[in-house]
Amino acid sequence: MRKGDIIQLIYLDKKNNISQRTIRVIAVSDSYIKAYCYTKKAQRIFKKENILGSKIIKRVV
Template identity: 55%
Template sequence: MKNMLLRAIQHKEKMELIYLDKNNLASQRVVQVYKINDDKIMAYCYTKRAIRTFKLDNILSVGPVRKRMGA
Protein backbone atom coordinates (compact mmCIF):
# COMPACT_ATOMS: atom_id res chain seq x y z
CA MET A 1 0.00 0.00 0.00
CA LYS A 2 2.80 2.45 0.84
CA ASN A 3 4.35 1.96 -2.61
CA MET A 4 1.04 2.81 -4.26
CA LEU A 5 0.74 5.95 -2.13
CA LEU A 6 4.33 6.97 -2.90
CA ARG A 7 3.65 6.54 -6.61
CA ALA A 8 0.53 8.70 -6.23
CA ILE A 9 2.67 11.48 -4.72
CA GLN A 10 5.25 11.24 -7.51
CA HIS A 11 2.64 11.28 -10.30
CA LYS A 12 0.22 13.66 -8.53
CA GLU A 13 -2.59 11.12 -8.86
CA LYS A 14 -5.83 11.25 -6.92
CA MET A 15 -6.48 8.11 -4.89
CA GLU A 16 -9.64 6.52 -3.58
CA LEU A 17 -9.57 5.26 0.02
CA ILE A 18 -11.92 3.21 2.11
CA TYR A 19 -11.16 4.52 5.59
CA LEU A 20 -12.25 3.45 9.05
CA ASP A 21 -12.71 6.46 11.34
CA LYS A 22 -12.31 6.61 15.12
CA ASN A 23 -15.95 5.50 15.55
CA ASN A 24 -15.33 2.42 13.35
CA LEU A 25 -17.44 3.85 10.53
CA ALA A 26 -16.15 3.17 7.02
CA SER A 27 -16.19 5.96 4.46
CA GLN A 28 -15.01 6.36 0.90
CA ARG A 29 -12.64 9.28 0.34
CA VAL A 30 -10.96 10.77 -2.71
CA VAL A 31 -7.61 12.24 -1.70
CA GLN A 32 -4.44 13.84 -3.06
CA VAL A 33 -1.59 12.46 -0.95
CA TYR A 34 1.09 14.98 0.09
CA LYS A 35 3.19 13.15 2.65
CA ILE A 36 3.69 9.68 4.13
CA ASN A 37 5.07 9.01 7.61
CA ASP A 38 5.65 5.69 9.36
CA ASP A 39 2.05 5.35 10.51
CA LYS A 40 -0.01 8.01 8.71
CA ILE A 41 -0.47 10.05 5.57
CA MET A 42 -1.28 13.71 5.06
CA ALA A 43 -3.61 14.33 2.15
CA TYR A 44 -6.11 16.77 0.74
CA CYS A 45 -9.52 15.11 1.12
CA TYR A 46 -11.86 16.12 -1.72
CA THR A 47 -14.77 14.62 0.22
CA LYS A 48 -14.22 16.89 3.25
CA ARG A 49 -12.58 19.72 1.24
CA ALA A 50 -9.70 19.99 3.71
CA ILE A 51 -6.23 18.66 4.45
CA ARG A 52 -6.60 15.58 6.66
CA THR A 53 -4.37 13.04 8.38
CA PHE A 54 -5.20 9.36 7.87
CA LYS A 55 -3.75 6.51 9.95
CA LEU A 56 -2.33 3.82 7.68
CA ASP A 57 -3.76 1.09 9.93
CA ASN A 58 -7.26 2.47 9.31
CA ILE A 59 -7.03 2.47 5.51
CA LEU A 60 -8.97 -0.62 4.45
CA SER A 61 -8.28 -0.25 0.72
CA VAL A 62 -6.60 2.17 -1.64
CA GLY A 63 -6.51 2.52 -5.40
CA PRO A 64 -6.50 5.01 -8.25
CA VAL A 65 -9.67 7.01 -8.79
CA ARG A 66 -11.79 5.14 -11.31
CA LYS A 67 -12.90 7.10 -14.34
CA ARG A 68 -16.65 7.04 -14.86
CA MET A 69 -18.07 5.92 -18.17
CA GLY A 70 -19.43 8.82 -20.21
CA ALA A 71 -17.78 11.44 -18.04
Protein backbone atom coordinates in the same frame (compact mmCIF):
# COMPACT_ATOMS: atom_id res chain seq x y z
CA MET B 1 1.72 5.91 -2.60
CA ARG B 2 3.65 9.05 -3.44
CA LYS B 3 3.25 12.77 -2.95
CA GLY B 4 0.74 14.11 -5.47
CA ASP B 5 -0.98 10.76 -6.13
CA ILE B 6 -4.77 10.81 -6.12
CA ILE B 7 -6.15 7.83 -4.24
CA GLN B 8 -9.60 6.48 -3.45
CA LEU B 9 -9.75 5.01 0.07
CA ILE B 10 -12.13 2.95 2.14
CA TYR B 11 -11.36 4.26 5.63
CA LEU B 12 -12.33 3.35 9.18
CA ASP B 13 -12.44 6.47 11.38
CA LYS B 14 -11.89 6.71 15.14
CA LYS B 15 -15.65 6.24 15.73
CA ASN B 16 -15.59 3.01 13.67
CA ASN B 17 -17.50 4.59 10.79
CA ILE B 18 -16.52 3.39 7.33
CA SER B 19 -16.28 5.99 4.59
CA GLN B 20 -15.05 6.29 1.04
CA ARG B 21 -12.66 9.18 0.45
CA THR B 22 -10.82 10.60 -2.53
CA ILE B 23 -7.53 12.18 -1.49
CA ARG B 24 -4.41 13.84 -2.91
CA VAL B 25 -1.33 12.73 -1.00
CA ILE B 26 0.72 15.53 0.58
CA ALA B 27 3.15 13.45 2.68
CA VAL B 28 3.64 9.85 3.77
CA SER B 29 5.23 8.56 6.98
CA ASP B 30 5.50 5.06 8.45
CA SER B 31 2.12 5.37 10.22
CA TYR B 32 0.22 8.23 8.59
CA ILE B 33 -0.75 9.79 5.29
CA LYS B 34 -1.22 13.55 5.22
CA ALA B 35 -3.57 14.44 2.38
CA TYR B 36 -6.09 16.84 0.96
CA CYS B 37 -9.47 15.12 1.18
CA TYR B 38 -11.74 16.03 -1.75
CA THR B 39 -14.69 14.47 0.07
CA LYS B 40 -14.37 16.77 3.12
CA LYS B 41 -12.73 19.64 1.17
CA ALA B 42 -9.99 19.93 3.80
CA GLN B 43 -6.58 18.63 4.74
CA ARG B 44 -6.71 15.42 6.80
CA ILE B 45 -4.36 12.88 8.36
CA PHE B 46 -5.17 9.21 7.81
CA LYS B 47 -3.76 6.35 9.89
CA LYS B 48 -2.40 3.69 7.55
CA GLU B 49 -3.71 0.93 9.83
CA ASN B 50 -7.27 2.25 9.33
CA ILE B 51 -7.18 2.08 5.54
CA LEU B 52 -9.31 -0.92 4.61
CA GLY B 53 -8.74 -0.62 0.86
CA SER B 54 -7.27 1.76 -1.69
CA LYS B 55 -7.12 2.34 -5.43
CA ILE B 56 -4.80 4.72 -7.26
CA ILE B 57 -6.85 7.05 -9.45
CA LYS B 58 -3.92 9.09 -10.79
CA ARG B 59 -0.24 8.34 -10.26
CA VAL B 60 2.29 11.19 -10.31
CA VAL B 61 5.30 10.23 -12.37
